[in-house]
Amino acid sequence: MSDPMKKTIIIDGVEIPFEEGQTIMDAALAADIYIPHLCHKPGLSPHGSCKLCTVDVNGRAVSSCTMPAEAGQEIANNTASLNEARKTITQMLFIEGNHLCPSCEKTGDCTLQAIGYHLGMLDGHFPQFYPRREVDASHGSLVLDRDRCIMCELCVRASRECDGKDVFAISGRGTKRQLVVNSPTGRLVDSDIELDDMAAHICPVGAILIKDHGYEVPIGRRTFDLHSVSETDLDEVILKKTKHHDQEHETAEKEGGVYGV
Amino acid sequence: MSDKSNLRRIAVDPVTRVEGHGKITLLLDDANHVREARFHIVEFRGFEKFIQGRPYWEVPYFVQRLCGICPVSHHLAAAKAVDQLVGVDELTPTATKLRRLLHFGQTLQSHALHFFHLSSPDLLFGFGSNLAHRNIVGVIEDYPDLALKGVRLRKYGQQVIEVISGKRVHGAATVPGGVNKGLTIEERDRLLGDINDVLIWAQDAVALNEKIHTEHPENHGFGRLNSNYLSMVGGKGELELYHGGLRASRPDGSNIFDQFDYRGYYNIIREEVRSWSYMKFPYLTELGRDDGWYRVGPLARVNNCDFIATPLAEAARKSFKAFGNGGYVHDTLAYHWARMIEVLHSAESIRDLLLDPEILGTDLVVKGEKREEGIGVIEAPRGTLFHHYKVNEDGTIKKANLIVSTTSNNQAMNESVRSVANEYLDGNEITEGLLNHLEVAIRAYDPCLSCATHALGKMPLEIELLDSSGMAVDRIEKGSNGSITRTL
Numbered sequence: 001m002s003d004p005m006k007k008t009i010i011i012d013g014v015e016i017p018f019e020e021g022q023t024i025m026d027a028a029l030a031a032d033i034y035i036p037h038l039c040h041k042p043g044l045s046p047h048g049s050c051k052l053c054t055v056d057v058n059g060r061a062v063s064s065c066t067m068p069a070e071a072g073q074e075i076a077n078n079t080a081s082l083n084e085a086r087k088t089i090t091q092m093l094f095i096e097g098n099h100l101c102p103s104c105e106k107t108g109d110c111t112l113q114a115i116g117y118h119l120g121m122l123d124g125h126f127p128q129f130y131p132r133r134e135v136d137a138s139h140g141s142l143v144l145d146r147d148r149c150i151m152c153e154l155c156v157r158a159s160r161e162c163d164g165k166d167v168f169a170i171s172g173r174g175t176k177r178q179l180v181v182n183s184p185t186g187r188l189v190d191s192d193i194e195l196d197d198m199a200a201h202i203c204p205v206g207a208i209l210i211k212d213h214g215y216e217v218p219i220g221r222r223t224f225d226l227h228s229v230s231e232t233d234l235d236e237v238i239l240k241k242t243k244h245h246d247q248e249h250e251t252a253e254k255e256g257g258v259y260g261v
Numbered sequence: 262m263s264d265k266s267n268l269r270r271i272a273v274d275p276v277t278r279v280e281g282h283g284k285i286t287l288l289l290d291d292a293n294h295v296r297e298a299r300f301h302i303v304e305f306r307g308f309e310k311f312i313q314g315r316p317y318w319e320v321p322y323f324v325q326r327l328c329g330i331c332p333v334s335h336h337l338a339a340a341k342a343v344d345q346l347v348g349v350d351e352l353t354p355t356a357t358k359l360r361r362l363l364h365f366g367q368t369l370q371s372h373a374l375h376f377f378h379l380s381s382p383d384l385l386f387g388f389g390s391n392l393a394h395r396n397i398v399g400v401i402e403d404y405p406d407l408a409l410k411g412v413r414l415r416k417y418g419q420q421v422i423e424v425i426s427g428k429r430v431h432g433a434a435t436v437p438g439g440v441n442k443g444l445t446i447e448e449r450d451r452l453l454g455d456i457n458d459v460l461i462w463a464q465d466a467v468a469l470n471e472k473i474h475t476e477h478p479e480n481h482g483f484g485r486l487n488s489n490y491l492s493m494v495g496g497k498g499e500l501e502l503y504h505g506g507l508r509a510s511r512p513d514g515s516n517i518f519d520q521f522d523y524r525g526y527y528n529i530i531r532e533e534v535r536s537w538s539y540m541k542f543p544y545l546t547e548l549g550r551d552d553g554w555y556r557v558g559p560l561a562r563v564n565n566c567d568f569i570a571t572p573l574a575e576a577a578r579k580s581f582k583a584f585g586n587g588g589y590v591h592d593t594l595a596y597h598w599a600r601m602i603e604v605l606h607s608a609e610s611i612r613d614l615l616l617d618p619e620i621l622g623t624d625l626v627v628k629g630e631k632r633e634e635g636i637g638v639i640e641a642p643r644g645t646l647f648h649h650y651k652v653n654e655d656g657t658i659k660k661a662n663l664i665v666s667t668t669s670n671n672q673a674m675n676e677s678v679r680s681v682a683n684e685y686l687d688g689n690e691i692t693e694g695l696l697n698h699l700e701v702a703i704r705a706y707d708p709c710l711s712c713a714t715h716a717l718g719k720m721p722l723e724i725e726l727l728d729s730s731g732m733a734v735d736r737i738e739k740g741s742n743g744s745i746t747r748t749l
Contacts, residue, residue: 102431103323135314137655143316211656212347214318215435218442219427 009073011055024064024075025053034230035077036086036115038093038204039152040065041235044161047153050093052086052115087119095124096175098131098147099205105214106206108222111238112150113205114229133178138189141211142200149179149207159199167193179207268296285699286537287682295686298679299537300671300703309661317346317635317652321435324648324663330374332431333367333422334641337503338648340435341637345524346652348629349438355622356439361503362614363425363434364639368502369459369607370418371642372559372600376466377411380597383701384473389694407469410462414604417459421611424448439626449615456612460573463605467577470598474584482684484593484677484702487512488554489545490561491669493640494520498567500574500606502640508565509545509555514589517547523638526647532664542671543664554672557644558706559599564589569602571609577602593677596705600642631656641666643707670706677702 008015009024011033018027023046028035039050048066055064056076064075076082093112101107133146151170159167171180183190193199200208219225227234268288288297312323321339325332337360344352352360382395385404394402401408419429424444426432434440474480494508495501498519506520507529521529532541533550544553555561564585569575581598584590590599614620637648644666651660681702685695 102326103319105319105322135316135657137316137653137657143656145316209316211316212318212437214316215322215433216441219433221442 007071009069009071009075011075011077012079018069022069024055024057024062024067024069024073027069028064028077029232032232033077034232035064036083036118036229037065038111038115038150039154041154041158041202044154044157047157050150050152051089054082054085056082083119086115087121088125090116090119090121091123091125093150094121095126095128096131097129097150098133100147104148104206105209106148108219108224109217109238110206110224111204111229114224117224118229129175131175136181136188137211138187139191139193139211140189141195142188142193143209143211144179144181144188145207145209146178147207148205150205151177151179152204154202154204155179155199155208158202159193159197162198163193165192165197165199167191167197167199285678287679287686289686293686293688295679295682298675298682300674300678309663312650312658312661314657317343317650317656317658318437320650320658320661322433325431327665329430331367331371331642333363333426333434334371334639334646335648336426336435337364337367338637338639338641338646339650340437341504341639342635342648342650343435343437343637345635345637346632346650347437348632349627350629352439352627353622353624354619355443356625356627357504358614358617358620359425359440359444359625360435362444362611362620363422364503365607365610365614366418366421366425368418368642369463369604369611370415370422372604372607373411373415373418373466375642376470376597376600376604377408377415380701380704381407381411383697383704384594384597388697388701407465410465414459414462414466417455418607420455421452424452436626438628441625443623443625444620446621449621452611453615456608456615459608460605460612463601463608464573464577466601467598467605470601471577471580471584474592474595474598480594481592483698484681484705485591486556486593486673486676486680487591488556488673488676489517489548490565490589491545491555491557491645492562492565493523493638493645494566495570496520500562500566500569500578500603502562502603502607504639507638507645510565510589512589512591514564517545523647524636526636526638526649526664530647530664532668538671540668540671541664543669544672554676555669556673556706557666557669558596558642559603560590560593560596561644562640563599563602569606571606571613573609574602574606577605593702593705643667644669667707674703674706677705 007019008017009027010016011024011028011031014031014033016027016031016033022030025035025037025040025046026042029042035053035055037050037053039047040053046065048063051063053064054061056079057067057073064077090112094116099112101110101113104110107113133149135146136144153170156168156170159165166182169180169182170177172178180186181188181191195210200210202208223238227237231237268290286299287295288299290296306327308324308327312320315323320343321336324339325336327335340360344350377400378397382397382400385400386395397408400411422432423429425440426434489509489511491507491509493501493505495505498508507523507526508519508521509517509529511517518529529546530543531546532543534541542554544550545555546553563578563581566578569578581590581595581602634651635649639646646666647662647664649662650658653659678699681698682695685698
């Protein structure tokens, strides 16, 4: 039992400190403890929508990315039953979209795929929805492939909070829910998104793609060939890798064609 | 076609040990002659349709999933088309050589699989021999040395593929205008380490096939067709698998056209649709719908070329030519012989490419101005493969047309089936021997219909014999375990 007077919480029996205002996820990441997550990114406001980061706090299931850390919390994270539930959530994310990993340019770089591997997901379990969703390739530098969108709203928040724009939103309900673009025509080309925006690079799956690029990183050098999804500084790794796509490409070419991070 | 009202119908469904689902119908006349053979392709894959709307750079990765035996060929044919979409007509020397190396690895492994794993049981044990033993496991039991050579040849080809593309099957090698990684000295040396063994195994494979023909005259006429041939040739008329002009020849070896730029393929080839098959029937425009059918693949390539640029394969080609008395060899089973000559050529070419200093270069990608249309053609293991794409302004695919090798051989397979059936059909009874012979004829062309159709697992085989009034007089079911049951 941790001391309620000390600013510490206990995750899976390990006592870690936290600072006032931190969520359980913040404290865990700072202490190098991995809690699976898809919709969370340090620096963006917590969203609590993917539910992968669900933990048990004093016997209650909560989203660790939105739950403030409080002294004395006893938290179960890496347990068989929680990981089983997380796997089921991941399976539902897969079957609700059209995720064709074999031909997707994000294969090996996709956080959803990496989480699937991490949780030991071997199939979709549920029947596929095969939703009909539109591809928007109207923009000169970006492609929006809604087939792969998992509605995590990272792009929505990145655009609003980092880029100072308001390009994306989720609209509709139930199976009709989809990522929409804030422009007169609803098309990406008529929005004010630009290639350098954080929103253009933050997608954890292959829903927002850089045009004319793909498969440039050889097998063996892709993000999750080199890193485990459970590395707690992974967000920085991924952003560094995707943010300056072209520059990195050019440099890598000069260095002998190895496109590492 | 002529009047079919008095013809009877035999259905063979499906052909086993062909990856994919085929069904054969034989239309008989009153005198038990096979008037027409229909090798049905009753499955539909739809790649050309569902690639529409996808970004162009995804195409080589999407279409390689057409096949698990020759994914590299689809990958490279599409990549060649995508090069044109980004305005690149010539890659860097290193990128070209790496792609060629990848393609030779592919040809080597696919050919080894086709002959050793899928076809050699028929040729070694006899077409009518015990089905339970007539497979690769049986070959391993009775001819362990031979089987091991086949398995190792395939393995080496796959290792080449893995080094270039990161995986043995469905890897990642090409990007628009080039390749995504170079070859390291360590990788090159590792591949060079085994090449001498590979060359010996390849020569043994050629010798075995030569023997199958020279010592077994009964194979000579099996499914034999005096057909036209289509293949790619190099600029000097040499055997060429990656890039060259198209050459079509008549059965006597005279050219119909030569060094034709494949980007105009639609001017020389048309495709006919027939109601009973999802697979189209391509024909050479110049010769017309009835006479314009042709064969593609190893037999076409080795017949069509003037020479082979590597010495051991060239010597093998000369023996092959001598077997055909200097002219074209039309024996359908000679497909396997030509196939092994190409295995030898691939092994020699892999060695030469690995020893070429440029293969270690680091200049891998060329850029250009985008275009709306791209056509990529390659000699896939089973024959000339056409990939044709048109893109919208936004970079998504507007239209795709693929002519896969099996499609080009469609009419030829029907003709060979008819020829074999005429020889082996005996009265009103369907025999296991007949079925086996028909399957052997198809396997000479293709162990794999999945690229042209759709792959299914093992399915029971039903053969029905109908008399001229359409009444069933015999029906046989063949289980997936090879058991035969008469069900009438």
